[in-house]
Amino acid sequence: MIYFETARLRFRDWKVTDIISFAEMNADNEVMKHFPKTLSADESNEFYEAIVAKFHDFGFGFYAVEEKERNEFIGFIGFHEATFETDFTPCIEIGWRLKKEAWGKGYATEGAEACLHYGFTELGFRDVYSFTAEINTPFQNVMRKIGMDFNTYFDHPKLPIESPLKRHVLYHIKQKS
Template identity: 60%
Template structure:
């Protein structure tokens, strides 16, 4: 099912054909540089199944994103219910992960902007959060470009103490 589109991107359900390029993307050190580690195939497969379950239970999730022009899978942009222990959770988070060849082309900004509009208009979310490691300036830049407001910083409880990824920035956007 196609949920929505932008000028260049299509947001759709995941298929089994997405699994090989998803595995490859999650093994790429450039793609995963702001995560604790790259993912082995079994970890990506588990993540893939978790995405499927979230769509089944919630009716939304991390949408598979493809280029409209070619049909090429380039990653995901979408929603996830964050539930780790923090003052702002549980919450709806918008997140994205694109393969390295899609970097620097404005896809994350274009897709996240449209995804947020879908979340507010169609899914009726009252607010949406986004967060990332403080050193992840590219993702923080996307948050700023799509109009999210920085509301704080926090130490992510699921990141090892002493890691340069522990400190996170927190952004929010409220439905008007």
């Protein structure tokens, strides 16, 4: 199923044929630079299964994104219910991960803006959050470009204290009236 499109991107259900590209993306050191670790093929497959299950359970999730011109899977952009223990959870989080070859083309911004619009108009979200490691400035740049406001800093409770990724930033956006 195709959920929505932009001028250059298609947001659709996941296909079994996405698994190989998904695993390659998750194993790429540069793509995963601001995550705790790269993922093995088995871990990527488990993540794929979890994404598909979330769509079944909630009717939304991380949408498979493809470049329309080439009908090529380039990553995911979408929503996730963050439930780890902190003062702003549970909440709806917007997130994205794109293949390195898709970087620098504005796809993350274009796609995240479209996702926010879909989330607010079709899914009825009132608030959406996004967070990342404080050192992940490219991700923060996208958050600002899509209209999110900086909220606070926090230490991610699932990361060890010595991790350079422990300190996170939280951004937020409300549905416009």
